[in-house]
Amino acid sequence: MFDQLSGKLKNVFDKLASRGRLTEGDVDDALRGVRLALLEADVALPVIKKFMAEVREQAVGEQVLKAVKPSEQIVKVVHDGLVSVLGEGEELNLRAQPPVVVLMAGLQGSGKTTTTAKLAKRLKEKENKKVLIASLDIYRPAAQKQLGIVGERVGVDSLEIIEGQKPVDITKRALTEAKKNGYDVLMLDTAGRGDLDEELMNELIAVKKTANPTETLLVADGLTGQVAVDIAKAFNEKVGVTGIVLTRMDGDGRGGAALSMREVTGQPIKYLGMGEGLDALSPFAPERLAGRILGMGDIVEMVEKAQAAISEDDAMAMQEKMMSGKFSLADLKKQITTMQKMGSMSDLLGMMPGMSGMKDKIDPSKLDDKQLVRQVAIIDSMTPIERYNPHILNAKRKRRIAEGSGVTVNDVNKLLKSHAQMQTAMKKLKKMGGLGALAGMMGGKMGKKFPGM
Template sequence: MFENLSERLGGVFDRLTKQGALSADDVKTALREVRVALLEADVSLPVVRSFIKSVESKATGSAVTKSITPGQQVVKIVHDELISVLSGDEGDDRLKVDTPPAPILMVGLQGSGKTTTTAKLAKRFKERDGKRVLMASLDVNRPAAMEQLAILGQQIGVDTLPIVKGEDPVAIAKRAKTQASLGGYDIYMLDTAGRLHIDAELIQQAADVRDVVNPRETLLVVDGLTGQDAVNVATEFDDKIGVSGVVLTRMDGDGRGGAALSMRAITGKPIRFVGLGEKLDAIETFEAERIAGRILGMGDIVALVEKAQATLEVEQAERMMKRFQKGRFNMNDLKMQLEQMIKMGGMDSLMGMMPGMAKHAGKIKEAGFDDIMLRRQIALINSMTKKERANPELMQASRKKRVAKGAGLEVSELNKLLKQQKQMADVMKKMGKMGKGGALKQAVKQMFGKGGMPEGMPDMNDPKAMEQAAKALGGKLPGLGGGMPGMGGMGGLPGGLSGFGKKK
């Protein structure tokens, strides 16, 4: 999501921040490049014009150009303006589902991922909010649409309204409303039918259902890959039915992100969620400040922590912490972190959330550091005996040949893995010393307990703070050179990236 735009803007702002003193012409030149980058990202022309005009008026004043760090000031102005474009006017964008049973109407064109998104949101409501959810398919046109939702319901453990053949969408909606009330459900979700294009029948059907259930939320599901067409669809649905929020799907396949940047500005409707894959947990809340950070390569530590919380148990994190405090880090620990990275969405997902890493994603891929590499490393560890995993020092020449052969890989790859484990073990010892005062324990507790960044941890967006943290760790920046040890299941980037060669 936003990879192309992030890369283009990263190049512009890198040059800007390295210049030192800036003139008004320097800023205007940089903003011309920003303008081109936004247009190439398929952002609407009126939105681009308004954005550039606003940034230029704030960035060309003497307070910026004559400041000590003018380049960083301009980046901050762009960051703040991105937040403004993505969030629109101030207001409460939270879903209105507090009073049960709360109806949510899901609308959109056929093929936008509406049924899958319905299941994703139901799973999210159930697991994150503790809500009891009922799903109902109102799609009487598409073959097996109702059966598809029922199967998804079984997979996520959410009830679906029993299928009764021959009913029209309004009758199904009335039955869902009655069952939600009698069954004690907190939320009931109505998955309406779609079409390949907007027509009178589609609009009338959705409007009839809307009038029957009076939904608290009407969520429009649109395919983010369609760019400005997604914005046009949102405008038309809102004009004819009324939309309270938008869900952009397939954003993992869109390196441009123009639809997201144009949607709020043109329609005035908030983007509630973004779909980032086919898996039923591949959906995130859309928060302007965090998305703006990703676009500018600042990462999204909050999302990283949320993924860690969702995939690692507190008890497991505390066990890891105790081992790390003692400077213990063997192949079992490394395997767990590698598996954790895959669970959290793999390298592409993590790169977008780690501060400063988005612009290096291309180079990291060229170096062969990807999900395939992670799985190859796990295969090498699985090929070891229990004794070897617990004591990597035992790995001598004959053992290395056996392990590499068992994994179907070269000894050279095993040597890199062993070097990586040793580097991380060394960093663990340093982190353990830093954690004697309770900082490490506090970090794990906050990350896997109440969440949030622990007090005293460096600001990941502050280069000076990160530089000081790097010095404390012997020159290794956490998450780049020495992984992110002590952060529990986040895993970080094991070992130094420079240690990885091309895939064979």
């Protein structure tokens, strides 16, 4: 989402770093570059004006200009300014008498129904809450059935559909059901429209009056930029919202919505939708997002994704196999599927500190997630014996595997070569003393992050 903005800011700061000592004029030139980058990212003009005023006051201060590395100090000032603009991350308010009602609102196509299921899943798995979801969308064909289907996929209960009921009546029935059966949270997925019309607002106001929700979350499409900000402002003024969920934040938009939302609406962003998967919903963390925008990565999110994708026992078992040289193609498939659960290769690279600016320099084919899909298909086309004994793969077997997975024999050979190289590297590392030796060569830094190394 922020690749374009990150690239432009990196260019600005690289120029500063090359100058050593800085004058006030140097700082002003750099801040003009920052301002232009924010404008091109579709950040709201009032937000840019306030941001630039605050950042300049700090950046031209004596403490910054006379610092040993003034360019790094200015990066920190900009980072702190971004955090201020983004606002504090606020958790979902569940401090109320159960069932806590969460009202989901938004325009049609913003991802509201999927977000409802994602949040319900998160509340069930992370907060250990018993959740009931109910669709109030009686207009869009099969909308109520859609919520029931995704609810079943994430393992939460959905309200039974009764044809002909109006949204307010469904709300009353959902409240009764949630109270009677001891649900901790009731999530109401309201109907969306193609635009902000009076009928939509009046219906939302009536539902809100009936439900008396603790949280009213607006789901807005992050790819629509300032349109999303305008929609959020209108919803807040007419209905009143307590927080915002920005969806499709893994897309190719310019990121202006996220940077403008809090300042313009006065309401906090609470979650970011980072993909189509039902796990792809992240609590909003402004400091981490600011770090990613400035190319500092987000190692915390990367670790969290890894922990969600693989258990500690599985990770240790995989490490032991790799160190013993018994790393089979079946193990390689497990490793690939774990990576796929963590997100796209491009996203993972962006989370690594200092690597966001490298994405443009890497061959796009190396970051193609379809390559992982093809590799899994190749391994799936092998027999169990072949996966554990790749040395038996002759030309005939390779042709059969290629045909079965829809790839070329050359693709099969590339995978086998990569697997062999991994085994060779691990055997060499084992002779050197394993991962502990590697940690020692790196000054023990890895050992501090990974106990036992």
